[in-house]
Amino acid sequence: MNVGIKGFGAYAPSKVIDNAYFESFLDTSDEWISKMTGIKERRWAADDEDTSDMAYEASVKAIEDAGIQAEDIDMIMVATSTGDYPFPTVANMLQERLGTKKVATMDQLAACSGFMYAMINAKQFIQSGDYHNILVVGADKLSKITDLSDRSTAVLFGDGAGAAVIGEVSEGHGILSYELGSDGSGGKYLYQDQETHKIVMNGREVFKFAVRIMGEASTKAVEKAGLTADDIDMFVPHQANIRIMESARLRLGIPEEKMSVSVDQFGNTSAASIPLSIAQELENGKIQDGDTLVLVGFGGSLTWGAITLKWGK
Numbered sequence: 001m002n003v004g005i006k007g008f009g010a011y012a013p014s015k016v017i018d019n020a021y022f023e024s025f026l027d028t029s030d031e032w033i034s035k036m037t038g039i040k041e042r043r044w045a046a047d048d049e050d051t052s053d054m055a056y057e058a059s060v061k062a063i064e065d066a067g068i069q070a071e072d073i074d075m076i077m078v079a080t081s082t083g084d085y086p087f088p089t090v091a092n093m094l095q096e097r098l099g100t101k102k103v104a105t106m107d108q109l110a111a112c113s114g115f116m117y118a119m120i121n122a123k124q125f126i127q128s129g130d131y132h133n134i135l136v137v138g139a140d141k142l143s144k145i146t147d148l149s150d151r152s153t154a155v156l157f158g159d160g161a162g163a164a165v166i167g168e169v170s171e172g173h174g175i176l177s178y179e180l181g182s183d184g185s186g187g188k189y190l191y192q193d194q195e196t197h198k199i200v201m202n203g204r205e206v207f208k209f210a211v212r213i214m215g216e217a218s219t220k221a222v223e224k225a226g227l228t229a230d231d232i233d234m235f236v237p238h239q240a241n242i243r244i245m246e247s248a249r250l251r252l253g254i255p256e257e258k259m260s261v262s263v264d265q266f267g268n269t270s271a272a273s274i275p276l277s278i279a280q281e282l283e284n285g286k287i288q289d290g291d292t293l294v295l296v297g298f299g300g301s302l303t304w305g306a307i308t309l310k311w312g313k
Ligand code: COA
Pocket: 027, 028, 029, 032, 033, 036, 037, 112, 151, 152, 153, 155, 190, 201, 202, 203, 204, 206, 207, 210, 240, 241, 268, 298, 299, 300
């Protein structure tokens, strides 16, 4: 059975925060942020707009794009580190708000690799034959857990959501291979503090890890699919830092024009980052039916996930 993306949608909040904003209260500059991260601006959700609201907006688009109705969804999975509450889960909240049947729902926590993990989890349920249309969402409101007094993290993060309806797709489409992993020993380098509830990061250690794992995980996924770099039409890395993305691209041997870059506009939106980038490429007509994509994420805990897939249904 070919399992892939039957419908797709993404959502970014309207409030744009540029780099100059941080200059007013932090010892930083647009020049430093642009040069060291590639980020020019990011979107922050409004105070009364939470993760479930962004997830809902992206989900409505994905369901419409799939050409199905909410009642055709038979499971909901949401990858997030910033759910509105620990429970009810964001997936729970979507079940009610979308008006699906009373289907199974779950949030999944693999930080910035979350969308990769949820897609692969959904794939197993579809392949079992028990489920047919699984709504997979990556949504994060990182602005609510960002420490604005810490210049090394404050400038990096943004908010957003992306959603995909995962199900059976036709021959020549769908997920070809994947590679998932984690290394708990690195949890201390990137975590949410239990007292302040803010992100704490050792940037240098995360950088070293990310450079190694992005290249390794995507190379393994490409090899598992029996492909080479020449077969890749679009490389969509987690949008954390342009320097990390560049090193992964070079390691894979993919030309610059085949790497999706949206970090300049959105910063790091965690579980939403890969789908937001895909949405941008779709909008620009840079992803076509049958194209071979490599998606690769890494994140806190530390986790990673790479997927190769043929775009389309
Ligand atoms: N503006 C100006 N200077 C800053 C700064 C900012 N926003 N943030 C950090 N600096 C300073 C540091 O304080 C340090 O100053 P010092 O030398 O006086 O101590 C200097 O820049 C170098 O810091 P360092 O952390 O060694 O720089 P770096 O090359 O590692 O770049 C990051 C910093 C955060 C951009 C980089 O480490 C990074 O991107 N790491 C990965 C982050 C990530 O992807 N996290 C999410 C994972 S999902």
